[in-house]
Amino acid sequence: MLFDTLKDLCMIDGPSGFEQEVAxxxxxxxxxxxxxxxxxxxxxxxxxxxxxxPKNKLMISAHxxxxxxxxxxxxxxxxLRIGMVGGIDPRVVLGRxxxxxxxxxxxxxGTKAMHMQTKEERSTAVPADKLYxxxxxxxxxxxxxxxxxxxxxxxxxxYQEFGEGFICSKAIDDRFGCAVLLTMIESELSYDTHFAFCxxxxxxxRGARAAAFTIAPDVAIVVETTTAADISGVExxxxxxxxxxxxxxxxMDNATVYDRELYALAFDVARKNGIPCQTKTLVAGxxxxxxxxxxxxxxRTIAVSIPGRYLHSPSTVASKRDMEAAARLVPLLAxxxxxL
Amino acid sequence: xxxxxxxLLTLSACTGVAGAEQPVAQLVSGMLAPCAQSVFIDPxxxxxxxLCEPQSGYPTILLDAHMDEIGMIVTYIDDNGFLKVGSCGxxxxxxxxxxxxxxxxxxxxxxxxxxxxxxxxTGEERKKVPEMDDLLIDIGCSRERAMELVRPGDRVxxxxxxxxxxxxxxxxxxxxxxxxVAAVLRxxxxxxxxxxxxxxxxxxxxxxxxxxxxxxxxxxxxxxxxALAVDVSFALTSDAPEHKCGKLGEGPMIGIAPTLTxxxxxxxxxxxxxxxIPYQIEVMAGETSTNADALGVAGKGAxxxxxxxxxxxxxxxxxxxxxxxxxxxxxxxxxxxxxxxxQKEGCTHAV
Numbered sequence: 001m002l003f004d005t006l007k008d009l010c011m012i013d014g015p016s017g018f019e020q021e022v023a024x025x026x027x028x029x030x031x032x033x034x035x036x037x038x039x040x041x042x043x044x045x046x047x048x049x050x051x052x053x054p055k056n057k058l059m060i061s062a063h064x065x066x067x068x069x070x071x072x073x074x075x076x077x078x079x080l081r082i083g084m085v086g087g088i089d090p091r092v093v094l095g096r097x098x099x100x101x102x103x104x105x106x107x108x109x110g111t112k113a114m115h116m117q118t119k120e121e122r123s124t125a126v127p128a129d130k131l132y133x134x135x136x137x138x139x140x141x142x143x144x145x146x147x148x149x150x151x152x153x154x155x156x157x158x159y160q161e162f163g164e165g166f167i168c169s170k171a172i173d174d175r176f177g178c179a180v181l182l183t184m185i186e187s188e189l190s191y192d193t194h195f196a197f198c199x200x201x202x203x204x205x206r207g208a209r210a211a212a213f214t215i216a217p218d219v220a221i222v223v224e225t226t227t228a229a230d231i232s233g234v235e236x237x238x239x240x241x242x243x244x245x246x247x248x249x250x251x252m253d254n255a256t257v258y259d260r261e262l263y264a265l266a267f268d269v270a271r272k273n274g275i276p277c278q279t280k281t282l283v284a285g286x287x288x289x290x291x292x293x294x295x296x297x298x299x300r301t302i303a304v305s306i307p308g309r310y311l312h313s314p315s316t317v318a319s320k321r322d323m324e325a326a327a328r329l330v331p332l333l334a335x336x337x338x339x340l
Numbered sequence: 341x342x343x344x345x346x347x348l349l350t351l352s353a354c355t356g357v358a359g360a361e362q363p364v365a366q367l368v369s370g371m372l373a374p375c376a377q378s379v380f381i382d383p384x385x386x387x388x389x390x391l392c393e394p395q396s397g398y399p400t401i402l403l404d405a406h407m408d409e410i411g412m413i414v415t416y417i418d419d420n421g422f423l424k425v426g427s428c429g430x431x432x433x434x435x436x437x438x439x440x441x442x443x444x445x446x447x448x449x450x451x452x453x454x455x456x457x458x459x460x461x462t463g464e465e466r467k468k469v470p471e472m473d474d475l476l477i478d479i480g481c482s483r484e485r486a487m488e489l490v491r492p493g494d495r496v497x498x499x500x501x502x503x504x505x506x507x508x509x510x511x512x513x514x515x516x517x518x519x520x521v522a523a524v525l526r527x528x529x530x531x532x533x534x535x536x537x538x539x540x541x542x543x544x545x546x547x548x549x550x551x552x553x554x555x556x557x558x559x560x561x562x563x564x565x566x567a568l569a570v571d572v573s574f575a576l577t578s579d580a581p582e583h584k585c586g587k588l589g590e591g592p593m594i595g596i597a598p599t600l601t602x603x604x605x606x607x608x609x610x611x612x613x614x615x616x617i618p619y620q621i622e623v624m625a626g627e628t629s630t631n632a633d634a635l636g637v638a639g640k641g642a643x644x645x646x647x648x649x650x651x652x653x654x655x656x657x658x659x660x661x662x663x664x665x666x667x668x669x670x671x672x673x674x675x676x677x678x679x680x681x682x683q684k685e686g687c688t689h690a691v
Contacts, residue, residue: 095435095656112580113654114432136505162450163480313438
């Protein structure tokens with residue numbers, strides 16, 4: 001169930017600001033299972049009754065958007081200029097297929113052949129402002145008759161299981177979080193719980209800011225995907241977290257100093273239930289917790305993230321074991337945090 | 341009748357990294373069979389077919405395209421099950437990070453080219469391109485499992501699915517030089533129908549990307565009077581120098597170079613004009629960096645000509661061609677051969 005949902009969600013295109021298709025699919029899955037509204041930004045705010053009303057108002061959130069690109073211009077030769085939506089390393093898009101705009105026009109990020117590059121050019125990444133997309137258009141007019149300025153651009157990349165229990169896909173960050181929330185909503189809950197499927201995380205934690213205001217929780221759990229650098233040659237202390245060692249719980253990142261008690265509680269709950277769990281060992285990155293914990297008068301917040309290699313690329317790699325462990329940990333942690 | 345677009349797609353989907361061309365060689369042998377009197381695979385793996393024997397006093401013409409593609413080769417399996425690789429032909433390192441690959445091991449093995457995540461890379465690091473030596477392939481396996489599946493020497497290709505673009509253009513990996521192979525196959529079909537008096541052989545060569553090695557050996561075996569190479573060349577994009585590029589969709593690029601036979605270049609131009617086949621001129625100052633260089637000096641030596649199909653993004657997994665260019669190349673090539681078969685006394689008025 002978890003992986004089927006994840007696969008379906010990952011295959012939908014939804015760069016920041018263009019989450020509608022993802023939202024539509026999530027709403028389809030919510031219909032008849034809980035109450036929900038869509039706010040002015042496009043966040044889905046859902047509420048599901050539990051057996052009891054908790055002491056703390058609970059919010060569990062994940063973001064629907066993914067990194068991508070946006071068409072910023074068309075060149076005389078029919079090529080499209082693009083801007084990066086979210087933190088994309090330009091090195092992971094060169095030479096790759098993409099889909100452009102609502103008509104899903106296919107194109108590629110091209111480059112002049114290496115034969116025509118100088119030695120220095122061969123060792124220098126093509127910067128984002130020099131990248132272009134070729135959709136096969138003859139000229140600017142031809143291009144703009146097929147696509148429009150402002151059209152979103154998404155990676156064209158399949159969902160693939162491989163190796164010893166791994167998944168490679170685009171958009172695991174953070175359709176995985178969305179899949180966990182949907183799985184929880186399918187189950188019977190101990191406590192009344194609010195769920196937020198947020199927009200625009202990748203462009204400044206924007207959806208979550210409004211969602212947290214509207215829900216006004218006491219305690220929030222963010223379900224995310226975070227960077228793992230557990231690759232040969234990377235020093236142990238710089239690996240951040242490791243695939244296969246369970247979900248990572250952060251004490252601090254660039255956007256949030258997490259609630260100390262919730263941090264300790266997460267490890268307690270994991271230990272008691274025999275769920276693997278690890279600390280994120282580097283203060284790096286950030287997620288919707290950054291917007292949520294400073295909402296209104298302040299919200300006690302924690303993030304539970306699965307480790308992902310090659311995050312923000314068309315080929316994010318995550319471990320199925322970590323996903324299963326996170327999907328078990330989040331509801332158990334929520335039940336404990338409800339009465340903290 | 342061979343449809344060049346479909347043929348290109350079929351050829352592109354097949355694997356054949358330099359030095360490991362067996363899958364594509366097998367495919368091509370089958371495709372050539374209906375047009376050939378005999379098909380033979382030489383010691384290096386090149387496919388050499390005889391389309392027709394020369395009648396007395398007529399020359400033998402060799403049509404060549406290379407069937408190998410660039411890729412990588414596994415050099416080492418580390419303690420964590422990551423693979424080290426080297427390049428097999430000219431690999432553009434700038435586009436390797438986070439690419440999905442297939443390791444052609446005991447079975448096809450999925451992998452991802454390992455990279456640091458952008459959240460950790462600083463602005464400066466993002467400008468750098470890793471050396472081949474700093475790259476790893478992540479196949480998601482322990483060393484033990486990796487050793488079962490993969491051996492050093494196994495080839496690696498970047499995962500890429502062909503698709504059609506606007507205006508009939510086609511994006512397909514290994515179009516360098518499978519587009520050329522498609523042109524030779526189509527030309528072979530046209531030539532067979534015409535049954536010319538000259539001898540015609542078709543060579544689908546190996547290891548062009550690692551130094552035109554297949555053509556060196558097979559060129560000797562073919563023992564022809566005239567060798568016509570079909571390869572791809574640069575189609576203009578705004579980031580490339582205009583004087584080094586042709587244009588997509590504007591027909592075959594007829595090569596002129598000190599290492600090519602000028603009268604053959606001239607005959608191509610004359611024929612293109614006569615038949616109203618669009619063409620472009622590509623002038624090179626020395627060698628052409630194609631199999632024409634090797635074929636010209638193979639064995640006793642041969643007169644050489646070169647037709648190049650314009651192609652964008654050479655040596656990337658997203659090479660783009662315009663199929664009309666392939667069809668036009670095939671027609672020009674076939675017509676050249678057919679005319680030769682009508683002119684007795686060896687190398688004719690043109691050559």
